[in-house]
């Protein structure tokens with residue numbers, strides 16, 4: 128290991144000199160050193176997770192159309208959406224919220240559909256929902272997608288009994304009132320539930336609790352979340368929003384509190400110009416592009432801040448950071464319900480998705496789960512639907528391209544790159560990460576954040592020799608290019624071969640505003 132570091136150092140210095148000599152006028156160094164034999168932690172597949180809330184047209188219309196719909200469906204769930212998400216290799220799905228979770232009473236959503244209670248969605252548009260999509264439908268959805276279930280329980284307006292019975296209903300094989308009820312509702316065998324969150328944003332919409340109050344409440348709730356019939360719950364405690372480090376400190380410092388959960392959630396949205404005016408998702412200036420990039424890069428700092436606290440109390444990294452809400456939050460599209468958070472998705476979203484996924488990869492030692500907000504028709508969605516039409520967004524394609532990192536081993540990389548400057552602000556122009564999968568294939572994912580400049584990145588490959596390279600690129604002419612229902616293929620991946628592999632160095636020409644994933648084999 129030491130040897131490779133010395134080699135890395137020598138190569139970095141030599142290559143730096145080389146780039147400077149070649150580029151005398153600009154003195155720019157764009158270099159990603161990849162140490163192929165320096166294996167880091169496994170990148171949890173679950174950082175590629177998605178989030179589906181009862182909000183706008185995410186569930187109703189987006190995922191669920193009902194078995195009687197003319198839109199092709201399986202048990203009421205859209206076939207087009209199922210196929211697209213399977214292709215994207217969705218690893219886990221969080222449901223039913225978000226803020227909705229702390230208003231949701233699961234017994235309203237079981238039993239014969241026509242007898243289910245209608246409820247008001249008080250958080251999102253005040254609309255009435257008929258509860259036709261409930262526990263059985265969600266678990267069927269995860270089965271059809273082949274992904275893990277991530278259920279978010281209700282702490283804010285629920286009870287310990289209600290939450291504990293939900294787990295029993297879902298996962299127990301024993302004879303009990305809850306399992307009898309499940310069987311009466313048509314499901315004999317218990318399901319497996321991997322992730323279970325004890326409330327959502329309990330510092331806000333989930334009950335306006337203080338950290339101390341939540342910590343005690345969480346301990347009580349967690350006590351009654353049992354592991355039934357071989358199911359092992361990964362309990363997620365509600366964590367803070369972005370920089371609220373005190374919350375993390377309170378949840379982590381006392382062993383009898385931190386022993387009650389396996390993961391601590393954090394939420395962070397990139398909001399340009401504040402919550403009152405977040406800007407348009409499609410009509411934006413380069414200033415807004417730059418600000419969006421800059422704010423997305425903050426995720427690294429946020430993870431480092433929370434990880435540092437967790438490292439103090441959990442140096443063995445037994446607790447995971449669960450970034451179960453992240454993404455760009457813009458103004459809703461004109462003419463749509465402000466409570467439905469419907470926004471379009473452009474090349475800007477694609478580049479920022481790449482930024483986030485690279486950051487999560489780089490923090491694979493601590494970040495174990497992450498969920499984009501949200502999967503369909505809400506915020507930075509991977510899928511948009513309108514009646515029987517479906518559009519895959521630029522963000523979708525980034526998830527699909529990056530899926531090669533799922534469960535792969537993170538490699539040591541060292542990135543040195545020029546800045547992308549706007550006004551008096553600077554950010555790194557390149558985002559990157561690399562991993563090796565179980566078959567020995569090396570994958571490099573990179574993004575060029577600059578919308579106006581192509582950048583050549585040299586990648587010295589240390590420790591292993593590779594013979595073949597293939598690549599995919601996602602880019603567009605305009606920074607606000609997007610896929611619409613009338614024109615669904617404006618932004619989509621294409622084969623990429625603007626690279627040269629010579630003498631153990633891969634040189635890649637990254638067009639402006641692009642996302643590239645390369646595969647290297649021996």
Ligand code: AHR
Pocket residue numbers: 180224225226227327328452500501506
């Ligand atoms: O994703 C939309 C909302 O943002 C979620 O319901 C909530 O948890 C967060 O504030």
